[in-house]
Amino acid sequence: MGAPAGNGASGEIVWTMPKGWTEETPKSSMRKAQYRLPAVPGDKEDGECVVYYFGAGQGGDVKANQNRWAAQFHGWGSTPPKFSEMKAGGLTISRAEVRGTYTPSPMGMSGGPEPQPKPDFILLGAIVPGSDANWFFKCTGPVKTMEANRARFDALLESLRPAQ
Numbered sequence: 001m002g003a004p005a006g007n008g009a010s011g012e013i014v015w016t017m018p019k020g021w022t023e024e025t026p027k028s029s030m031r032k033a034q035y036r037l038p039a040v041p042g043d044k045e046d047g048e049c050v051v052y053y054f055g056a057g058q059g060g061d062v063k064a065n066q067n068r069w070a071a072q073f074h075g076w077g078s079t080p081p082k083f084s085e086m087k088a089g090g091l092t093i094s095r096a097e098v099r100g101t102y103t104p105s106p107m108g109m110s111g112g113p114e115p116q117p118k119p120d121f122i123l124l125g126a127i128v129p130g131s132d133a134n135w136f137f138k139c140t141g142p143v144k145t146m147e148a149n150r151a152r153f154d155a156l157l158e159s160l161r162p163a164q
Contacts, residue, residue, distance in 0.1 A: 012053075012130050012131065012135070012162070012163055013091070013128060013160055013162060013163060014160075014161055014163050015156055015157075015159045015160045015161075016155070016156065016159035017035065018035075018149070018152035018153070018155055019152070020037075020038065020149075020152060021035040021036065021037055021049065021152065022035060022036040022038070023035055024036055026050075030052050030054055031051065031052060032052065032053045033050070033051040034048070034049070034050050034051070035048070035049040035050075036048060037049060037145060037146070037152075038145075039141075039145050040144045040148045043141075043142040043143075043145045044142070045141065045142055046141065046145065047139060047141025047142065047145045047146050047149060048139065048141060049138070049139035049153070049156075050139075051135065051136070051137050052136040052138065053130070053133065053135050053136070055133060056132040056133055057132060058133050059133050060134070061134075062094045062127050062134065065127055065136065066081070066083050066094070066096050066125075066127070069096055069098055069123055069138070070098050072098075072102055072103055072105060072123070073099065073100040073101060073102050073103075073123065074101050074103075075100040075101045076100045079099045079100075081096065081098045082095075082096070082097040082098075083095065088157055088158050088159070088160050089160050090162065091128055091129065091161070091162070092129065093126050093127070093128050093157055093160065094126065094127040094128075095124075095125065095126050096123065096124075096125040096126070096127075097122065097124055097125070098122070098123040098125075099122050100119075100121070101118065101119045101120075101121065102117065102118045102119075102121035102123065103115055103116075103117045104118070104140075118142075120142060121140055121141065121142060122140070122141065122142075122143055122146040122147070123139065123140045124139045124140075124146060124149075124150065124153045125137060125138045128160060137156070137157070139153055
């Protein structure tokens with residue numbers, strides 16, 4: 001789901017889709033927007049950025065989700081998860097960054113094969129408060145691809161604002 005001219009729209013918050021990302025049809029009703037981040041040379045897989053909204057009163061609090069995201073990774077080594085806050089568009093945004101071997105959650109993937117661990121991945125995430133529940137921006141991909149898209153992710157967060 002997205003608005004014309006490369007903007008994302010959730011109905012409650014809006015944002016500008018970064019240049020170079022491709023909007024895709026969300027794979028489930030929990031996904032309000034989904035973007036493909038093209039792999040950089042040397043990476044075998046594209047990155048993905050998904051915007052989730054689970055409905056009024058659903059989705060859990062910030063800390064529980066940050067902990068769940070961190071638990072999807074192992075092998076942090078000398079780079080433990082980083083959590084921070086920022087403000088944009090009058091919103092307080094809780095950020096997360098996790099590196100290591102990523103094992104995607106099988107959430108919403110019934111009947112398929114178990115997700116396989118993906119070494120050398122990064123999660124760039126953000127949790128944005130809505131009037132009745134949080135919105136979740138979860139971007140994952142190979143290290144080089146995600147580092148090449150870090151400024152675009154930051155720009156997406158800076159563009160967040162309440163819908164008019």
